Amino acid sequence: MVTIRQKLVPTSQALKMTNGKNNAKKYLVVHETDNTSVGADADAHARLQINGNSREASWHWQVDDQEAVQSFEHFWECWATGTYVGNSQGIQVEICVNSDGNYLKAVENAASLIAKIIKDEKITVQNIVQHNHFSGKNCPRNIRAGKVSWTQFMDMVKKAGDVQIPPVETRKYRILTGTYSTLKAAESAAQVMKKSFGWLVYIEKDDPYYRIKTGTFTGINAAKNAEIKIKNAKLAQVTYIKDA
Ligand SMILES: [Zn+2]
Structure with missing residues:
Protein backbone atom coordinates (compact mmCIF):
# COMPACT_ATOMS: atom_id res chain seq x y z
CA MET A 1 0.00 0.00 0.00
CA GLY A 161 -4.33 -5.08 -7.61
CA ASP A 162 -5.80 -7.58 -5.17
CA VAL A 163 -5.30 -5.46 -2.04
CA GLN A 164 -7.30 -2.49 -0.92
CA ILE A 165 -6.19 0.90 -2.25
CA PRO A 166 -5.86 3.72 0.31
CA PRO A 167 -7.82 6.97 -0.07
CA VAL A 168 -6.17 10.16 -1.33
CA GLU A 169 -4.97 12.32 1.58
CA THR A 170 -6.29 15.88 1.85
CA ARG A 171 -5.49 17.05 5.39
CA LYS A 172 -2.82 19.76 5.57
CA TYR A 173 0.03 20.21 8.05
CA ARG A 174 2.92 22.57 8.76
CA ILE A 175 6.22 21.95 10.53
CA LEU A 176 7.23 24.25 13.38
CA THR A 177 10.81 24.07 14.64
CA GLY A 178 12.08 24.50 18.17
CA THR A 179 13.67 27.85 18.99
CA TYR A 180 16.82 29.48 17.62
CA SER A 181 18.61 31.92 19.90
CA THR A 182 19.39 34.42 17.13
CA LEU A 183 17.61 35.67 14.03
CA LYS A 184 20.75 34.87 12.06
CA ALA A 185 20.64 31.18 13.06
CA ALA A 186 16.94 30.96 12.13
CA GLU A 187 17.60 32.69 8.81
CA SER A 188 20.44 30.40 7.81
CA ALA A 189 18.34 27.27 8.52
CA ALA A 190 15.37 28.83 6.70
CA GLN A 191 17.59 29.54 3.71
CA VAL A 192 18.47 25.84 3.32
CA MET A 193 14.79 24.85 3.50
CA LYS A 194 14.02 27.44 0.82
CA LYS A 195 16.91 26.81 -1.56
CA SER A 196 17.64 23.09 -1.14
CA PHE A 197 14.16 21.78 -0.32
CA GLY A 198 12.16 24.34 -2.32
CA TRP A 199 9.80 25.03 0.59
CA LEU A 200 7.95 28.12 1.66
CA VAL A 201 9.16 29.07 5.13
CA TYR A 202 8.40 31.82 7.62
CA ILE A 203 10.39 33.02 10.63
CA GLU A 204 8.28 33.69 13.71
CA LYS A 205 9.35 35.64 16.78
CA ASP A 206 8.94 33.77 20.07
CA ASP A 207 10.43 36.34 22.44
CA PRO A 208 13.36 36.38 22.90
CA TYR A 209 13.86 33.54 20.40
CA TYR A 210 12.88 32.62 16.84
CA ARG A 211 11.20 29.64 15.21
CA ILE A 212 10.73 28.53 11.61
CA LYS A 213 7.27 27.64 10.31
CA THR A 214 6.95 25.91 6.94
CA GLY A 215 4.28 26.17 4.27
CA THR A 216 1.73 23.35 4.15
CA PHE A 217 2.23 19.65 3.40
CA THR A 218 -0.72 17.49 2.36
CA GLY A 219 -1.02 14.25 4.33
CA ILE A 220 0.66 13.18 7.55
CA ASN A 221 3.19 11.11 5.64
CA ALA A 222 4.44 14.15 3.72
CA ALA A 223 4.72 16.09 6.98
CA LYS A 224 6.69 13.27 8.62
CA ASN A 225 9.02 13.09 5.62
CA ALA A 226 9.59 16.84 5.91
CA GLU A 227 10.54 16.43 9.57
CA ILE A 228 13.03 13.73 8.62
CA LYS A 229 14.55 16.01 5.98
CA ILE A 230 15.01 18.79 8.53
CA LYS A 231 16.63 16.44 11.02
CA ASN A 232 18.90 14.74 8.47
CA ALA A 233 20.16 18.15 7.36
CA LYS A 234 20.63 19.09 11.04
CA LEU A 235 18.58 22.26 10.62
CA ALA A 236 16.65 21.87 13.88
CA GLN A 237 16.89 19.54 16.86
CA VAL A 238 13.20 19.72 17.68
CA THR A 239 10.24 19.88 15.29
CA TYR A 240 6.47 19.77 15.70
CA ILE A 241 3.75 18.84 13.22
CA LYS A 242 0.83 21.28 13.40
CA ASP A 243 -2.54 21.24 11.68
CA ALA A 244 -2.59 23.91 8.97
ZN1 LIG B 1 11.45 7.64 -19.19
Whole structure:
Protein backbone atom coordinates (compact mmCIF):
# COMPACT_ATOMS: atom_id res chain seq x y z
CA MET A 1 0.00 0.00 0.00
CA VAL A 2 1.34 3.40 -0.91
CA THR A 3 0.39 6.83 0.40
CA ILE A 4 -1.02 9.00 -2.36
CA ARG A 5 -1.35 12.76 -2.57
CA GLN A 6 -1.80 15.45 -5.19
CA LYS A 7 0.40 18.46 -5.81
CA LEU A 8 -1.12 19.55 -9.09
CA VAL A 9 0.53 21.90 -11.57
CA PRO A 10 -1.90 24.80 -12.17
CA THR A 11 -3.81 24.70 -15.48
CA SER A 12 -2.23 27.87 -16.88
CA GLN A 13 1.19 26.30 -16.47
CA ALA A 14 0.11 22.79 -17.50
CA LEU A 15 -0.96 24.21 -20.87
CA LYS A 16 2.69 25.21 -21.48
CA MET A 17 4.13 21.83 -20.41
CA THR A 18 1.83 19.39 -22.26
CA ASN A 19 0.08 18.86 -25.60
CA GLY A 20 -3.29 19.61 -24.02
CA LYS A 21 -6.10 17.71 -22.40
CA ASN A 22 -7.00 14.86 -24.77
CA ASN A 23 -4.96 11.99 -23.42
CA ALA A 24 -6.44 8.72 -24.74
CA LYS A 25 -5.23 6.98 -21.53
CA LYS A 26 -4.53 3.74 -23.36
CA TYR A 27 -1.10 3.01 -21.87
CA LEU A 28 0.50 3.14 -18.46
CA VAL A 29 4.14 4.11 -19.09
CA VAL A 30 6.84 3.25 -16.54
CA HIS A 31 9.90 5.47 -16.15
CA GLU A 32 12.76 6.07 -13.75
CA THR A 33 13.96 9.59 -12.99
CA ASP A 34 17.67 8.72 -13.49
CA ASN A 35 18.33 11.34 -10.78
CA THR A 36 20.39 9.69 -8.04
CA SER A 37 21.03 12.94 -6.12
CA VAL A 38 20.37 12.87 -2.39
CA GLY A 39 16.90 14.29 -1.78
CA ALA A 40 15.69 13.79 -5.39
CA ASP A 41 12.53 12.15 -4.09
CA ALA A 42 8.87 12.34 -5.18
CA ASP A 43 8.26 15.61 -3.36
CA ALA A 44 11.34 17.21 -4.97
CA HIS A 45 10.22 16.11 -8.45
CA ALA A 46 6.67 17.35 -7.86
CA ARG A 47 8.10 20.72 -6.82
CA LEU A 48 10.33 20.76 -9.89
CA GLN A 49 7.23 20.43 -12.09
CA ILE A 50 5.31 23.13 -10.22
CA ASN A 51 8.32 25.42 -10.53
CA GLY A 52 8.08 25.16 -14.32
CA ASN A 53 10.59 22.37 -14.94
CA SER A 54 13.25 23.83 -17.22
CA ARG A 55 13.84 20.58 -19.11
CA GLU A 56 10.55 20.91 -21.01
CA ALA A 57 9.39 17.57 -19.70
CA SER A 58 6.34 16.60 -17.68
CA TRP A 59 4.83 13.46 -16.17
CA HIS A 60 1.69 12.61 -14.19
CA TRP A 61 3.13 10.85 -11.14
CA GLN A 62 6.36 10.49 -9.21
CA VAL A 63 6.83 7.72 -6.65
CA ASP A 64 9.52 7.15 -4.06
CA ASP A 65 9.99 4.80 -1.11
CA GLN A 66 7.51 6.82 0.99
CA GLU A 67 4.70 8.06 -1.24
CA ALA A 68 3.21 8.74 -4.66
CA VAL A 69 2.61 12.35 -5.71
CA GLN A 70 0.38 13.35 -8.64
CA SER A 71 1.33 16.45 -10.64
CA PHE A 72 -1.14 16.22 -13.55
CA GLU A 73 -4.67 14.85 -13.91
CA HIS A 74 -4.65 11.92 -16.33
CA PHE A 75 -6.37 13.82 -19.15
CA TRP A 76 -3.21 15.90 -19.73
CA GLU A 77 -0.87 14.77 -22.52
CA CYS A 78 2.46 15.01 -20.74
CA TRP A 79 5.84 15.21 -22.46
CA ALA A 80 7.63 12.12 -21.23
CA THR A 81 8.14 9.49 -23.93
CA GLY A 82 9.76 11.41 -26.79
CA THR A 83 6.99 10.26 -29.17
CA TYR A 84 3.58 11.62 -30.08
CA VAL A 85 1.76 8.32 -29.47
CA GLY A 86 3.39 7.75 -26.09
CA ASN A 87 2.66 11.29 -24.94
CA SER A 88 -0.91 11.50 -26.24
CA GLN A 89 -1.98 8.02 -25.11
CA GLY A 90 0.06 7.37 -21.97
CA ILE A 91 -0.17 8.01 -18.24
CA GLN A 92 3.41 8.58 -17.11
CA VAL A 93 4.77 7.25 -13.82
CA GLU A 94 8.32 8.13 -12.73
CA ILE A 95 10.05 5.92 -10.13
CA CYS A 96 12.58 7.87 -8.04
CA VAL A 97 16.12 6.53 -7.78
CA ASN A 98 17.54 9.01 -5.26
CA SER A 99 20.55 7.46 -3.53
CA ASP A 100 19.13 8.18 -0.06
CA GLY A 101 15.94 6.25 -0.89
CA ASN A 102 15.12 2.55 -0.83
CA TYR A 103 14.84 1.62 -4.52
CA LEU A 104 13.06 -1.69 -3.96
CA LYS A 105 10.43 0.00 -1.80
CA ALA A 106 9.97 2.71 -4.44
CA VAL A 107 9.37 0.01 -7.05
CA GLU A 108 6.84 -1.72 -4.78
CA ASN A 109 5.07 1.60 -4.25
CA ALA A 110 5.02 2.20 -8.00
CA ALA A 111 3.45 -1.24 -8.53
CA SER A 112 0.78 -0.44 -5.96
CA LEU A 113 0.06 2.95 -7.56
CA ILE A 114 -0.06 1.49 -11.07
CA ALA A 115 -2.49 -1.22 -9.92
CA LYS A 116 -4.80 1.56 -8.75
CA ILE A 117 -4.45 3.68 -11.91
CA ILE A 118 -5.11 0.85 -14.37
CA LYS A 119 -8.18 -0.11 -12.37
CA ASP A 120 -9.48 3.48 -12.26
CA GLU A 121 -8.76 4.12 -15.94
CA LYS A 122 -9.58 0.62 -17.24
CA ILE A 123 -6.17 0.09 -18.81
CA THR A 124 -5.27 -3.52 -19.57
CA VAL A 125 -2.23 -5.14 -17.94
CA GLN A 126 -0.83 -5.73 -21.46
CA ASN A 127 -0.75 -1.96 -21.93
CA ILE A 128 1.60 -1.35 -19.01
CA VAL A 129 4.76 -0.59 -20.96
CA GLN A 130 8.24 0.78 -20.48
CA HIS A 131 9.26 4.18 -21.82
CA ASN A 132 11.60 2.12 -23.99
CA HIS A 133 8.56 0.69 -25.83
CA PHE A 134 7.96 4.05 -27.52
CA SER A 135 11.33 5.67 -28.16
CA GLY A 136 13.94 3.00 -27.48
CA LYS A 137 15.36 5.02 -24.57
CA ASN A 138 17.01 2.98 -21.82
CA CYS A 139 14.20 3.77 -19.37
CA PRO A 140 13.33 2.53 -16.76
CA ARG A 141 17.07 1.91 -16.49
CA ASN A 142 17.36 -0.24 -13.33
CA ILE A 143 14.37 -2.40 -14.21
CA ARG A 144 15.78 -2.92 -17.71
CA ALA A 145 19.10 -3.90 -16.11
CA GLY A 146 17.25 -6.50 -14.03
CA LYS A 147 17.69 -4.92 -10.59
CA VAL A 148 14.00 -5.78 -10.30
CA SER A 149 13.08 -7.59 -13.52
CA TRP A 150 10.12 -6.52 -15.62
CA THR A 151 8.48 -9.89 -14.95
CA GLN A 152 8.89 -9.41 -11.20
CA PHE A 153 7.55 -5.88 -11.50
CA MET A 154 4.47 -7.01 -13.40
CA ASP A 155 3.89 -9.69 -10.75
CA MET A 156 4.00 -6.96 -8.10
CA VAL A 157 1.39 -4.95 -10.02
CA LYS A 158 -0.92 -7.96 -10.31
CA LYS A 159 -0.59 -8.75 -6.60
CA ALA A 160 -1.10 -5.10 -5.60
CA GLY A 161 -4.33 -5.08 -7.61
CA ASP A 162 -5.80 -7.58 -5.17
CA VAL A 163 -5.30 -5.46 -2.04
CA GLN A 164 -7.30 -2.49 -0.92
CA ILE A 165 -6.19 0.90 -2.25
CA PRO A 166 -5.86 3.72 0.31
CA PRO A 167 -7.82 6.97 -0.07
CA VAL A 168 -6.17 10.16 -1.33
CA GLU A 169 -4.97 12.32 1.58
CA THR A 170 -6.29 15.88 1.85
CA ARG A 171 -5.49 17.05 5.39
CA LYS A 172 -2.82 19.76 5.57
CA TYR A 173 0.03 20.21 8.05
CA ARG A 174 2.92 22.57 8.76
CA ILE A 175 6.22 21.95 10.53
CA LEU A 176 7.23 24.25 13.38
CA THR A 177 10.81 24.07 14.64
CA GLY A 178 12.08 24.50 18.17
CA THR A 179 13.67 27.85 18.99
CA TYR A 180 16.82 29.48 17.62
CA SER A 181 18.61 31.92 19.90
CA THR A 182 19.39 34.42 17.13
CA LEU A 183 17.61 35.67 14.03
CA LYS A 184 20.75 34.87 12.06
CA ALA A 185 20.64 31.18 13.06
CA ALA A 186 16.94 30.96 12.13
CA GLU A 187 17.60 32.69 8.81
CA SER A 188 20.44 30.40 7.81
CA ALA A 189 18.34 27.27 8.52
CA ALA A 190 15.37 28.83 6.70
CA GLN A 191 17.59 29.54 3.71
CA VAL A 192 18.47 25.84 3.32
CA MET A 193 14.79 24.85 3.50
CA LYS A 194 14.02 27.44 0.82
CA LYS A 195 16.91 26.81 -1.56
CA SER A 196 17.64 23.09 -1.14
CA PHE A 197 14.16 21.78 -0.32
CA GLY A 198 12.16 24.34 -2.32
CA TRP A 199 9.80 25.03 0.59
CA LEU A 200 7.95 28.12 1.66
CA VAL A 201 9.16 29.07 5.13
CA TYR A 202 8.40 31.82 7.62
CA ILE A 203 10.39 33.02 10.63
CA GLU A 204 8.28 33.69 13.71
CA LYS A 205 9.35 35.64 16.78
CA ASP A 206 8.94 33.77 20.07
CA ASP A 207 10.43 36.34 22.44
CA PRO A 208 13.36 36.38 22.90
CA TYR A 209 13.86 33.54 20.40
CA TYR A 210 12.88 32.62 16.84
CA ARG A 211 11.20 29.64 15.21
CA ILE A 212 10.73 28.53 11.61
CA LYS A 213 7.27 27.64 10.31
CA THR A 214 6.95 25.91 6.94
CA GLY A 215 4.28 26.17 4.27
CA THR A 216 1.73 23.35 4.15
CA PHE A 217 2.23 19.65 3.40
CA THR A 218 -0.72 17.49 2.36
CA GLY A 219 -1.02 14.25 4.33
CA ILE A 220 0.66 13.18 7.55
CA ASN A 221 3.19 11.11 5.64
CA ALA A 222 4.44 14.15 3.72
CA ALA A 223 4.72 16.09 6.98
CA LYS A 224 6.69 13.27 8.62
CA ASN A 225 9.02 13.09 5.62
CA ALA A 226 9.59 16.84 5.91
CA GLU A 227 10.54 16.43 9.57
CA ILE A 228 13.03 13.73 8.62
CA LYS A 229 14.55 16.01 5.98
CA ILE A 230 15.01 18.79 8.53
CA LYS A 231 16.63 16.44 11.02
CA ASN A 232 18.90 14.74 8.47
CA ALA A 233 20.16 18.15 7.36
CA LYS A 234 20.63 19.09 11.04
CA LEU A 235 18.58 22.26 10.62
CA ALA A 236 16.65 21.87 13.88
CA GLN A 237 16.89 19.54 16.86
CA VAL A 238 13.20 19.72 17.68
CA THR A 239 10.24 19.88 15.29
CA TYR A 240 6.47 19.77 15.70
CA ILE A 241 3.75 18.84 13.22
CA LYS A 242 0.83 21.28 13.40
CA ASP A 243 -2.54 21.24 11.68
CA ALA A 244 -2.59 23.91 8.97
ZN1 LIG B 1 11.45 7.64 -19.19
